[in-house]
Structure formats: C-alpha cells, structure tokens
Amino acid sequence: MVDAAAHTTIDFAKASRTALADQQLRGNFRRAMDGLMSKRAVQFADSREWHAMRALGASVRLRALSKLPELLEKLEENCTRNGIRVHWASTTAEANAIVLSIMQRVDTRLVVKGKSMVSEEMHLNAFLEEHGIEILESDLGEYIVQLDEATPSHIIMPAIHMNTKQIAHLFRQKIKDAEYTEDVARLTDLARRVLRAKFAAAEVGVSGVNAAVAETGTLCLVENEGNGRMCTTVPPVHIAVMGLEKVVERLEDVPPVISLLTRSATGQPITTYVNMITSPRKDGERDGPREVHLVILDNGRSNVYADAELRDTLRCIRCGACMNHCPVYTKVGGHAYEAPYPGPIGKILVPQIEGLDRRGEMPHACTMCNACVEICPVKIPIVGIMGRLRAEAVHPSSAVKDAGARASRTEALVWKGWAAANASPLAYRIASGLAARLGNMAPSSLPLLKDWTNVRTKPRFAGRTLHEMAREKGIADV
Amino acid sequence: MSDARTSILTRLRASRDAHPVTVPPSDFGVLAGMRWSPEERLDRLRTMMEAVHTEFLDATEADWPAVVRDFLRAEGVKTLLHGTPIAAALAAAWTPGAPERIAYDQPVEGFKERLFTGIDAGITTTLGGIAHTGSLILWPTPEEPRLMSLVPPVHVALLRADRLYDTFWQAMTENRWSQGMPTNALLVSGPSKTADIEQTLAYGVHGPKRLIVVVVRV
Numbered sequence: 183m184v185d186a187a188a189h190t191t192i193d194f195a196k197a198s199r200t201a202l203a204d205q206q207l208r209g210n211f212r213r214a215m216d217g218l219m220s221k222r223a224v225q226f227a228d229s230r231e232w233h234a235m236r237a238l239g240a241s242v243r244l245r246a247l248s249k250l251p252e253l254l255e256k257l258e259e260n261c262t263r264n265g266i267r268v269h270w271a272s273t274t275a276e277a278n279a280i281v282l283s284i285m286q287r288v289d290t291r292l293v294v295k296g297k298s299m300v301s302e303e304m305h306l307n308a309f310l311e312e313h314g315i316e317i318l319e320s321d322l323g324e325y326i327v328q329l330d331e332a333t334p335s336h337i338i339m340p341a342i343h344m345n346t347k348q349i350a351h352l353f354r355q356k357i358k359d360a361e362y363t364e365d366v367a368r369l370t371d372l373a374r375r376v377l378r379a380k381f382a383a384a385e386v387g388v389s390g391v392n393a394a395v396a397e398t399g400t401l402c403l404v405e406n407e408g409n410g411r412m413c414t415t416v417p418p419v420h421i422a423v424m425g426l427e428k429v430v431e432r433l434e435d436v437p438p439v440i441s442l443l444t445r446s447a448t449g450q451p452i453t454t455y456v457n458m459i460t461s462p463r464k465d466g467e468r469d470g471p472r473e474v475h476l477v478i479l480d481n482g483r484s485n486v487y488a489d490a491e492l493r494d495t496l497r498c499i500r501c502g503a504c505m506n507h508c509p510v511y512t513k514v515g516g517h518a519y520e521a522p523y524p525g526p527i528g529k530i531l532v533p534q535i536e537g538l539d540r541r542g543e544m545p546h547a548c549t550m551c552n553a554c555v556e557i558c559p560v561k562i563p564i565v566g567i568m569g570r571l572r573a574e575a576v577h578p579s580s581a582v583k584d585a586g587a588r589a590s591r592t593e594a595l596v597w598k599g600w601a602a603a604n605a606s607p608l609a610y611r612i613a614s615g616l617a618a619r620l621g622n623m624a625p626s627s628l629p630l631l632k633d634w635t636n637v638r639t640k641p642r643f644a645g646r647t648l649h650e651m652a653r654e655k656g657i658a659d660v
Numbered sequence: 661m662s663d664a665r666t667s668i669l670t671r672l673r674a675s676r677d678a679h680p681v682t683v684p685p686s687d688f689g690v691l692a693g694m695r696w697s698p699e700e701r702l703d704r705l706r707t708m709m710e711a712v713h714t715e716f717l718d719a720t721e722a723d724w725p726a727v728v729r730d731f732l733r734a735e736g737v738k739t740l741l742h743g744t745p746i747a748a749a750l751a752a753a754w755t756p757g758a759p760e761r762i763a764y765d766q767p768v769e770g771f772k773e774r775l776f777t778g779i780d781a782g783i784t785t786t787l788g789g790i791a792h793t794g795s796l797i798l799w800p801t802p803e804e805p806r807l808m809s810l811v812p813p814v815h816v817a818l819l820r821a822d823r824l825y826d827t828f829w830q831a832m833t834e835n836r837w838s839q840g841m842p843t844n845a846l847l848v849s850g851p852s853k854t855a856d857i858e859q860t861l862a863y864g865v866h867g868p869k870r871l872i873v874v875v876v877r878v
Contacts, residue, residue, distance in 0.1 A: 210858075217859050234690035241686040248681040251672040270665035322865055323856035339856060346858045370854060370862040377866060382776045398841045408810055408852040408867025415806050415844070416768075426668065433838040437691060437829040441793075448855070451708060452793035455867070456828075456847035464843055468805040469768035480664070484671040490679035 194543040197518040207343055211515045214342045218506040221449025222557070239442040240561040242435040243497040246427075250487065253396040253429045254478065260399030264461040266474045274304040277479045281306065281388070281421055282313055284475055288419055290315055290385040294377075296403070296410040297321040298390030299337050299500060300423045300479055302522040303535075306388070317388070318380050320409035322373055329356045335516030337523060338447045338502040343515050377409070387413030387471070391424035392499070393439050394476070397432045400460045401476065404440055404453040411457055420462075420471040426478050427487075427496035439499055442559035446501035482535035482583065489581045491570055495530050497560045502527075504554035504564060510547055519544065526554035530567045537584035538575045545571040596630065614647045691829040694792050701791035701824040702875065708794025709873065712850035713863050717874045724876050725753030728816060731872065732759050732781060741775075741782040741812055743804035750783075764805050775807060781814035782868075788823030790831060795847040796873065797831060806844050815868040817848070821877045 201207060226232040246253060258268045271277035281304075285293065293310065295301060295317055307328070310317045319328040323340035327333065330352055334340030341349065346364050353372055354362045360372055389410055393402040401422050403410050414420045430439060436458075444453050463470035487493050505511045505525030516524040521532040521544070529548055533541035545568045554564045571582065576593070578586030603613045621643035626635035634640070644651075652660045696704060706716055719727040728750070732740060740759040742750055750761055762779065764771070784804050787797040796817050800806040809815050825831040828847065832838070837845070852867030863869055 214859055231690060234687070237684070238686055238688065238690055241684045244681060245683045245686060248676070248683045251669050251676060254669065254672070270662070270668055272664040272667060276664055320866065321856070322854045326856065339859070341856055342859075344858075346860070349857055366857045366860040367862050369857055370865050374865055378776060381866075382772055397838055400841050406852070407854050407865040409865070411806075411810050411846075412866055415810065416772075426672075433841070434688070434829060434833055435686070437827065437832070438688075440828075452795055452828075452847065452849050454712070454848065454850050454853055456795075456849075458841065458845040459843070460841040460845070461843045466802040467843060468764060468766065468802060469807045470805075470843055478668075480668045484668055484675070487672055488675040488678075490681075493675075493679070493681075 191540055192520050192543065194518060194520075194547050197520060198514040198547070201514040201518040206345070207515050208513065210343055210345050211512055214339065215506050215512045218339075218449065218503075222446055222503060222506070223449075225445035225449050225451065235438060235442060236559055236561060238438045239499075239559050240497065242430060242439055243499070243560045246430050246435070247487070247493060247496055249431065250427070250429070253431055254426060256396040257394055257399060257429050258478075260396065261476055262399075264399045265464075266399060266401075266461060266476055269475060269477045270480075271477055272480045274479065274481050277304050277423060277477050277481075278306060278309045280475075280477050281423070282310065282315075284419065284421060284473075285310070285315055285386055286313075288385055288473075290419075292380065292384045293317040293386045293388055294320050294380055294384040294409075294413050294417065295324075296387070296389040296405065296413040297324055297340070298388065298423055299522060300390055300425050301388060302334065303425075303481060304423070304479070306423075318377070318384075320377050320381070320407075320413055321405070322370065322407060322409075325373055325377065326352065329353070333517065333522075335524070336502060336505060337500055343517065381409075381412040381416050384413075384417045386419045386421060387415075387417040388421050388423065389413050391422050391428050391476070392443065393436055394424055394429045395431075395433050395436060396429055398460060400433065400458050402436055402440065403457040403459070404444060404455065405457070406450075406454040408455060411455055414457065414459055415470055418471055419473045419475070420459075421475045421477065422459075423477045423479060426480055426483050427498070443499050443501045446503040446557070446559045485583065486531075486534045492534060492567060492581065494562050495527075495534060495567060497562050498527050498531070499560055500527075501559060503557050503559065507553040507557050509549060509551060509553065514547075519547070526564045526568075527562070530564055530571060533571055533575075534582055537587070538571070538582055539584035539587035542575045542584075542588040545569075545575070592630075611647075611649065614649070618643050618645055618647045618650075688829065691827050694827050696791050696826055698822075698824065701789075701826065702821060704791045705789045705794050705824065706873075706875075709850055709871075711794075712853065714794075714850050714871045714873055717872060718877070719874050720877050724818065724874055725749045728783065728874060729753055729755065729758045732816075733757060735814075737780045737814060739778060739780045740816075741779045741808055743784065743801075743808065745785060745803050746783065746818070764808055768805070768807060775811050779812045781816060782808040782812035783816040783818070784809050785818050786820075786823075788825055788831065789819050790825050790828050790847065792827040793847070793849060795828065795849040797825075798846040798848055799842045800844055800846070801842070809846070809848065810867050813864065813868055814870045814872065815848075815851070816872045816874060818874050818876055821875050 269280045326341040335343040462474040511525040529544045574582045574585040575588040851871040854865040
C-alpha cells in the first residue's frame with residue numbers, strides 16, 4: 183500500500199483548495215495558531231536572551247552535525263555499555279522489520295506508543311496492524327487522531343484540526359459506554375480511563391527521542407501528559423525510534439535544546455516531564471523495562487547530509503514553531519500536505535526524503551515571507567533551502583532524489599525568451615510595447631497565463647510602457 | 661542490520677569529509693548568567709509551579725511527616741505509597757486515621773494491579789529544584805522506584821529549601837551528571853496535563869492529577 187503510493191505525485195494545490203473551502207477547519211487552525219504564536223512571543227519577550235539562546239541552540243545542533251558519524255558511533259558505544267540495544271535502519275521498511283522482530287520475539291499482542299513523528303514517517307501503526315499487533319497511541323491528541331482513523335495535522339498538536347464538539351462526537355461513537363460531553367476535563371478523564379488499563383497490559387512501549395546524548399548514551403523525551411513516561415517505564419520492553427540527526431554531543435547540550443524546543447513549540451517554559459533514560463532496569467531496581475532498544479533511522483537523511491547547503495535541514499529540533507507562524511499552513515492546515523511533516527520544515531524535509539517527483543510541489547507552497555526563518559530556534563535557513571529545492575526540481579542533478587523531475591521544456595523556453603528579451607534593448611522595447619498594447623486582449627485561458635488567472639484577477643495593462651512614460655517626462659537614457 | 665550501520669556511517673563520513681563545517685563556539689553564558697538569590701529561587705519556583713496547578717505545603721525538618729499526614733488525611737487519601745528512605749520518618753509520625761502506608765518494596769510485576777488501581781498517593785524525595793523553569797529533579801532509585809511519581813493520582817514531593825539551583829544546566833554541570841547518569845533522571849514541573857483538545861488545559865491526563873510540593877526548611 184505504502185509502496186504504491188510512493189509513485190504518485192501528491193497534488194498539494196488540489197488538497198489545499200478543499201481545505202480552504204472548509205470554514206470550520208480554517209477557524210480551528212486560525213484560533214490555535216494565534217494562541218500558539220502569542221504564547222511563544224511571551225516566552226521570548228527578552229530579545230537579548232532570545233538571540234543568545236538561539237545562537238547557543240544553533241551552535242549545539244551545528245556542532246552535532248559537524249561530527250555526526252563520530253557522535254552516532256559514540257552514542258551506540260555508550261548506549262550499548264549501558265545495556266541499551268542499538269539497531270540501524272537505512273529505510274523505514276528496515277526499521278519496521280527491526281521493530282516487528284523484537285515484538286515477535288517477546289510475543290507481543292498489545293503495544294502502547296508515545297508521540298513519535300519518526301513512527302509516523304515509518305507508518306508503523308499500519309505495518310504492525312498488518313501483522314496482527316494492536317498498537318495504541320497514548321498521547322491524547324494522537325489517540326484522538328487514531329480513533330478518527332486520520333493522521334496528525336500538526337507535529338506537536340496532532341488533533342489541532344478538530345474542535346471540542348467534533349472530539350465529543352468521536353468519543354461518543356468510538357469509546358464503549360461513553361456519554362456525550364463537551365467538557366474537556368471529562369473527555370480527558372475518559373481517555374485516561376481507557377488508556378490506564380492499556381499501559382498496565384501492554385508488553386511493549388514505543389517512543390520517539392527528542393535528543394540522544396552521545397557522551398552518556400542518554401535518551402531524552404519531553405512531554406506533558408505522563409504517557410511518555412508510562413510507555414517507557416511500565417511495559418517490559420521499550421523501543422525508541424529516532425532519526426539519525428537527533429544526536430547531541432554532550433549532556434550539557436540538552437538544557438538549551440529543550441528550553442528552545444518547549445518554549446518555541448507551545449510557549450511553555452518547560453514541559454511537565456523531561457524524561458532522561460540511560461539504561462534498562464538494573465539488578466535490584468523495581469520497575470522500568472527489562473529491555474531498551476534504540477532504532478536509528480536514516481531514510482534519506484544521509485543524502486540530505488551530503489549537500490553542504492541542504493544539510494542545515496537536519497538541524498531541526500521539531501518544535502513546530504515554523505508551522506504556527508506560516509501563513510500558508512495556517513490557512514490550509516496540516517492535512518493538505520499529505521505528509522508526516524507539514525508546514526515549512528515539511529516543505530524542505532519531505533521532498534528530500536521522498537523525492538521531487540512525488541513531492542515537487544511542496545517547496546512551491548510558500549510565499550517566501552521568511553516568518554519561519556525569523557522564529558526558527560536553531561536558525562535553519564528554510565526559505566533559502568526552499569528556493570534551492572525549486573531549482574533542483576527542474577535541473578537534473580545528484581543532490582536531491584528525483585532532481586529534475588519537474589523540468590518542463592515550455593517553462594525552459596519561456597525563461598530563455600524572457601532572458602533574451604531582457605538582454606537586448608530592441609527586443610525588450612518590442613516585447614513590452616506589444617504587451618502594453620495587446621495584453622488586455624489576451625484571453626485569461628491562455629496557457630501559462632491560466633495558472634495565474636485561475637486564482638487571481640488578470641492584471642490590466644497600462645496601455646503605454648514605463649519607458650514610454652519616462653521618455654515623455656524628459657528622463658534621459660531610457 | 662550491520663550492513664545498514666556500515667553504509668550509513670560510511671556515507672556520513674564521506675559527506676562530512678567532503679564538506680567539513682566550521683562551528684561557532686557554544687557560549688553557555690546565557691544560561692550561566694541566570695542567577696537568583698536563595699529566597700528568589702524559592703519564590704520563582706513556587707510562582708512558576710503554582711501557575712501550572714502545583715500545590716505547596718511549608719514544613720521543617722522536624723515536622724514534615726506530620727504536615728504530610730495531616731494534609732493527606734484532610735484530603736481523604738486512603739493509601740500512601742512510599743519508599744524506604746523515608747519509611748521510618750513517616751512511621752514515627754503516623755497516627756490512627758492517617759492513610760495506610762504501603763511500601764514499594766517488590767518488583768512491579770507482582771504489584772502492578774494494586775499500583776494501578778489501589779493507591780491514592782505516592783510520596784518521593786527529590787534531588788532539588790530549578791528556579792528558572794520551576795522544576796523538581798528526581799533520580800528514582802531501587803529504594804524509590806520510577807512509577808511512584810507517575811501512577812498514583814496524587815504525587816507528594818519533598819523539596820529541601822537549601823537544594824535549589826538556578827537552571828537545569830547549573831544542576832547538571834555542578835553535580836557532574838555527565839560522569840554517571842542513573843537509569844532514569846527526571847524533571848517534573850507540575851501535575852500531568854494536556855492541551856490536546858482545542859488547546860484547553862486539562863490536568864491529570866495520564867500521570868498524577870495533583871502534585872503537592874512539601875518545602876522542607878532547614
């Protein structure tokens with residue numbers, strides 16, 4: 183199923199039109215994003231502190247990338263010494279197979295999962311269900327999305343596309359014996375009751391990783407609900423999945439990364455829990471998993487790393503602030519991207535992972551307003567990378583998967599003509615003169631022009647060119 | 661899957677060598693510069709934690725077991741889970757009518773059912789608190805296991821007023837955490853919460869519904 187989908191081109195334009203027509207959805211996103219932006223702004227009101235923390239955060243991530251292969255080896259060495267078993271996966275299929283083999287070895291029927299975007303990237307839930315293993319999302323937002331048989335629309339707030347009423351209806355329909363209530367505390371309590379029993383019964387807990395510390399072999403996880411701690415403490419086996427870029431060099435690199443992450447993501451000074459896991463249960467300890475596994479996933483990241491400019495994509499700490507501040511994301515919501523990572527970071531990461539054939543439209547879903555670059559806590563030049571990917575999409579090269587997939591002879595010819603007209607004063611005068619006099623007669627349905635006029639009013643030409651008007655005013659040299 | 665390991669690391673090494681990066685130094689001055697006086701630290705921690713529904717009790721080295729006992733009794737708590745480090749202090753202060761004390765003194769496998777359904781509150785010590793973010797530092801041990809601060813609906817945490825740090829960074833660098841991390845280290849900054857339903861805050865989703873910090877003045 184997943185493989186077949188890999189060959190289809192994702193039509194963002196079409197999906198975004200549907201999303202734009204949904205007033206309910208737009209209202210839900212607008213309110214949520216406004217709230218998240220203002221909460222974040224309060225956290226970083228002191229601009230000197232913001233600039234200093236941001237410089238520190240960027241340096242921590244850059245330093246990690248500058249030593250990436252060594253740090254991954256050191257992470258493996260220290261985790262192994264601590265008793266954590268480390269696995270490497272080049273592809274999501276390999277990662278899924280590793281996870282499945284661990285689960286089959288311990289004869290797992292029920293798995294609880296804490297929020298993990300890498301597991302979304304792996305389509306782990308669908309994969310395990312195909313193999314008869316029940317996997318239950320335990321983060322409240324993810325649980326809602328799973329009940330709704332949907333996908334997350336935001337990397338931090340997965341169910342942000344739904345309002346309370348919609349969730350109330352969903353719980354009533356899908357949870358046995360649930361009464362209809364729009365009281366958020368009671369809805370939350372309902373989920374607590376369902377999931378408590380599952381935490382106690384599950385044989386395996388799956389989690390993501392917010393930062394993995396090479397120096398000590400420690401896996402750090404931030405969360406508010408306690409479900410992450412449940413998944414990583416109660417079941418006898420814990421499997422953590424991480425993208426290979428998540429490593430940091432030293433333990434002291436964790437505080438700035440976590441501070442920037444939680445403040446940027448939800449405007450909280452810190453999350454309720456910061457969970458640092460360094461080993462499975464030791465002799466004499468009374469709880470905690472007997473086995474801890476770490477699956478390190480590549481899935482195209484080593485390709486991203488190969489290009490000096492695109493490499494900066496891997497600095498990301500997945501705070502989601504770029505989404506919250508993106509005028510496009512705010513209008514269309516997360517589902518229109520049909521990708522595990524939506525919004526600005528998704529627009530640069532997903533095309534590099536999945537290829538420009540399938541995802542060539544994504545880097546164009548951007549007004550280049552630079553809001554994401556301004557607020558990125560680790561200073562990723564998102565818009566610069568976006569421009570680069572647009573170019574890669576039309577020029578065959580080896581830098582990005584399926585580069586050149588969107589190359590078009592018509593487009594190339596148009597630009598060639600444009601360049602020629604601008605390089606010759608005579609050609610320019612003739613072309614602009616013709617456009618001024620005949621432009622208003624051109625039908626909106628003309629090829630190329632149509633792409634513009636589909637969603638915008640056709641501009642009216644002035645009748646005379648700027649050069650002509652300037653000459654009338656007596657300006658020389660035009 | 662060692663093939664994957666070799667191919668990933670080989671590719672990364674080749675790319676890194678082809679495009680080495682010069683990294684600006686990491687200036688931790690912004691964290692090192694966050695300093696408060698001892699009294700300010702406690703005030704700040706308390707204000708921040710109260711903002712996320714943490715409750716505070718004041719006590720001394722001598723009377724904290726009685727303060728805990730009276731509070732729990734008044735709240736109608738029937739069962740209190742504790743570890744061995746404070747078992748004797750609690751026992752000495754316990755009186756009839758106070759909650760039943762239950763020691764977490766066996767592996768969770770034989771205790772899970774009771775832990776999840778039959779315990780009202782858990783009490784733990786802490787390694788200290790952090791003023792910058794309003795957080796408690798917990799390093800669970802065999803004597804005070806991990807689930808004590810997670811599964812019971814009420815978590816009572818003892819915080820010594822002289823163990824307050826300015827920042828998370830200060831706590832870990834001054835105490836050289838990097839030389840030996842425990843199985844699990846935690847920061848806890850309030851009761852369990854979520855805002856996943858339309859950004860409306862709700863407390864007690866999976867972890868404790870209430871967090872009670874007992875500040876023990878020395």
